[in-house]
Amino acid sequence: MNLKSILPLVLKAVPAIILLQTLFFKFSAAPESVYIFETLGLEPIGRIGIGILELIAAILLFIPKTTWLGAVLGLGLMVGAIVSHLTKLGVVVQNDGGTLFALALTTFVFCGILTWKHRHQIPIMNKLFV
Template sequence: MNRKSIINLALRIIAAAILLQTLFFKFTAAPESVYIFETLGLEPVGRIGIGVLELVTAILLLVPRTTGLGALLGMGILGGAILSHLTQLGIVVQNDGGTLFILAAITFVICSVLAWQHRFQIPVLKTLLKK
């Protein structure tokens, strides 16, 4: 395995691990998670729905053939999370020191890098980039 492949694998694992780690809190209705989605007016359907999308995203990121699609989906989900922090929740949520925001930003950046690295796996981008 070359250095580029190792870095790519590490990025995929880090992004998936961050996404999967937050699922426990969403699916068990942890108070902080409920607070976030109540503040956004999306509790409980949004919390569970976003959790399911994050699970799918993590799986797509880990499967080499679907990494590009997972990265795009991750960018959308995390872009929404970042926007929610900046417009409604604030950077710090319930004295977390900004941890959720920082994790969302890191994962968004990783997904952006992965989307670029795997851009030719994504049918729409593949077609556009060939022209």
């Protein structure tokens, strides 16, 4: 395996792993997750709904024809997370040292790169970048 074959896998795996590892906390109603969504006024429907959307995004990232859709969905979800951190939650949530915020930023960057890389597959973008 060379860098050209590993890089696309890493670009998909990193955000997918981040999205998937948070699902346990969302779906098990872990206290940290409940706190976050209560603070945002979205508990429990928002916690479960966003968890489902994150699961869908992670799966879509690995299907070649839908990688772009998973990346766009991941971008949207992370914009919501980042804005929530910057406006209501704070960068540090319950003494996590900013880990959740850093993971949201990382996922945002990787999904942004994937979106750009697959922009020609996005119906509206395909018309803009012919």
